[in-house]
Amino acid sequence: MNGPIDFLKAARSFRFAGVGIYNLFRYENNARIHLMACILVLMAGVFFDISSVEWTIIIIQIALVLAAEAFNTSIEKLADLVMPDYHPVIKVVKDTAAAAVLLLAISAVLVGLIIFVPKFLLLF
Numbered sequence: 001m002n003g004p005i006d007f008l009k010a011a012r013s014f015r016f017a018g019v020g021i022y023n024l025f026r027y028e029n030n031a032r033i034h035l036m037a038c039i040l041v042l043m044a045g046v047f048f049d050i051s052s053v054e055w056t057i058i059i060i061q062i063a064l065v066l067a068a069e070a071f072n073t074s075i076e077k078l079a080d081l082v083m084p085d086y087h088p089v090i091k092v093v094k095d096t097a098a099a100a101v102l103l104l105a106i107s108a109v110l111v112g113l114i115i116f117v118p119k120f121l122l123l124f
């Protein structure tokens with residue numbers, strides 16, 4: 001790209017991305033479940049007064065899961081448009097995209113357990 005940086009174009013892109021985030025949490029059931037889980041984790045972080053390193057790890061985990069959910073939804077929508085009928089390749093495409101979400105969700109749960117279980121046990 002030549003010429004000066006187009007900040008107006010960048011602002012428009014931000015707006016479109018915002019619409020994408022809104023649609024994700026407004027219409028996608030799994031994304032809403034993940035969002036709820038993330039909010040609970042953030043509340044637990046405040047309750048247990050976790051350290052800045054722990055906050056950093058938690059925020060990265062949350063971003064990874066939600067971003068994977070967004071990519072997965074995007075792939076699903078594209079697959080539905082390209083192939084509304086059953087197709088074995090679409091099955092692999094959708095299952096593999098869902099696998100990415102699952103892998104990151106498992107990692108987030110494990111990280112959550114490592115950070116919060118010792119703090120939870122100290123309550124007793």
Ligand SMILES: Nc1ncnc2c1ncn2[C@@H]1O[C@H](COP(=O)(O)OP(=O)(O)OP(=O)(O)O)[C@@H](O)[C@H]1O
Pocket residue numbers: 028029030076083084085086087088090091094095098
């Ligand atoms: N066109 C298709 N061809 C082959 N398999 C499909 C097709 N559509 C869906 N599937 C199978 O059904 C599973 C669920 O697909 P679906 O698109 O309903 O996703 P989902 O996880 O239920 O998300 P959502 O409810 O948000 O659409 C896929 O992982 C895949 O195994």
